[in-house]
Amino acid sequence: xxxxxxxxxxxxxxxxxxxxxxxxxxxxxxxxxxxxxxxxxxxxxxxxxxxxxxxxxxxxxxxxxxxxxxxxxxxxxxxxxxxxxxxxxxxxxxxxxxxxxxxxxxxxxxxxxxxxxxxxx
Amino acid sequence: xxxxxxxxxxxxxxxxxxxxxxxxxxxxxxxxxxxxxxxxxxxxxxxxxxxxxxxxxxxxxxxxxxxxxxxxxxxxxxxxxxxxxxxxxxxxxxxxxxxxxxxxxxxxxxxxxxxxxxxxx
Numbered sequence: 463x464x465x466x467x468x469x470x471x472x473x474x475x476x477x478x479x480x481x482x483x484x485x486x487x488x489x490x491x492x493x494x495x496x497x498x499x500x501x502x503x504x505x506x507x508x509x510x511x512x513x514x515x516x517x518x519x520x521x522x523x524x525x526x527x528x529x530x531x532x533x534x535x536x537x538x539x540x541x542x543x544x545x546x547x548x549x550x551x552x553x554x555x556x557x558x559x560x561x562x563x564x565x566x567x568x569x570x571x572x573x574x575x576x577x578x579x580x581x582x583x
Numbered sequence: 584x585x586x587x588x589x590x591x592x593x594x595x596x597x598x599x600x601x602x603x604x605x606x607x608x609x610x611x612x613x614x615x616x617x618x619x620x621x622x623x624x625x626x627x628x629x630x631x632x633x634x635x636x637x638x639x640x641x642x643x644x645x646x647x648x649x650x651x652x653x654x655x656x657x658x659x660x661x662x663x664x665x666x667x668x669x670x671x672x673x674x675x676x677x678x679x680x681x682x683x684x685x686x687x688x689x690x691x692x693x694x695x696x697x698x699x700x701x702x703x704x
Binding site for chain 2: 490497529532564569
């Protein structure tokens, strides 16, 4: 399966200042937040439950070292509504989605530490 | 520096079929293509040259293994117009940008092999 197609505008201002367009850091955050939500939804459905809502934000921090700029931290924050899901099972699945979703696996081993804050509403 | 802000719609159809919205794989490709172009532009400018155009596409391949779906390959294809830039220096900088741009560094060590096709027009 090949994907190509997204075209988004970004500029020096939108990356390093406060322009309105997007930037690569936003895109990698959006990719992980979206993938994480989709993966967690599949895991919850696999338990025979039907999540009412899953909302995930990603906060991406850009730092730097001798080589140059680098993304050093991504914090995922997810909020889930789902009747019949126990706190224990929720925590297990939320962690599994962080380990196994394809975008998390793409970033694993790179420069970023990925943190997760998961809340069952 | 923290970034959050991109909100894009995607659905099961846009990810695995042919819906019109975006999907995480497109976003990670767009992030790397954009970051790569910006980084290569900075490297060329550092040589005292002024690139007329840098266009980069990313082709992202989704495969799978025992754990689940994974991004196994990203092909970057870049085309550059720049007066005064030699083929040798161009190849050196094109490769350096692939190694050093922050998004490449985020993906390094993960599931994807990143290939580069670089053409000086």
